[in-house]
Each structure stands twice: as structure tokens, then as C-alpha cells.
Amino acid sequence: MDILKIKETCLYVDDLERTKEFYHQKLGFGVIGEVKGRHVFFRAGASVLLCFVAAASKEGGTLPPHFGAGQLHLAFEVEKEQYQPWKQKVLNQGIAIEQEYDWGRGYLSFYFRDPDRHLLEIVMAGMWEK
Secondary structure (H helix, E strand, O other): OOOOOOOEEEEEEOOHHHHHHHHHHHOOOEEEEEEOOOEEEEEEOOEEEEEEEHHHHHOOOOOOOOOOOOOOEEEEEEOHHHHHHHHHHHHHOOOOEEEEEEEEOOEEEEEEEOOOOOEEEEEEOOOOOO
16 A cells, blocks of 8 residues: 555645736646635646635635645656756746755755745756655
């Protein structure tokens, strides 16, 4: 019994329209679901990024309540040849890159923030492979 992957991850946000503009308009993630005032879901490659209004998801409903706060971190993996184009895309959208890091063995990543100050990272594919 092996876990295949993390299928989805969740961020808690304050403003869904601002979140949608950032992830959909600026980064180009497809919107796959939305409930006004509660959540917006995005396709991120083979994964799903869930963005909930924290206060709304804390109340629960059809699904168990969940909640989080603070500046969370997640990384998006791109093919090595797409690393520089992604870096340029982020810069072209007026998004500041906080740091670029050399992980050795030819792998790089860079960090930037979303409107809720979550720390996002673009990382080259293969970095964590055996």
C-alpha cells in the first residue's frame, strides 16, 4: 500500500477575487471549481490547489471543518527547460522574486509570494528524485 502523490493542497486566503486574479490571470492556472465567498480551486499540472476563505471553511458543512492561518509554503515543479521561462513570467507579472537558490547537482528554485503572503516556489523537476 503506497501513497502515489499529494493530489491536492490547500491555502487559506482572505479575498477570492484577488486570489483568482493571481493564480488564474497572472500564473495561468485553470479554474476548476468556485463557490463565491467560500473557495476557488485551480488545476496546477497534475495536482489541485484549493484556496478557501478561512472563516468559511472553519464552519464546515458538507465536509468536515478545516482552517489554517499564517504564511504557508508550497512548491510548483517545472521541467528544467521551463525554469527560466517561468522565472521571466513571474517577473513580467510584476511579482517580486525574493530569492533564488542553487540546490546543487544543477537544480535551481526561486521563491515569491502570493497576495496572502504565502511563500511559493518554482523548482526544477527531478530535484528530490533518488
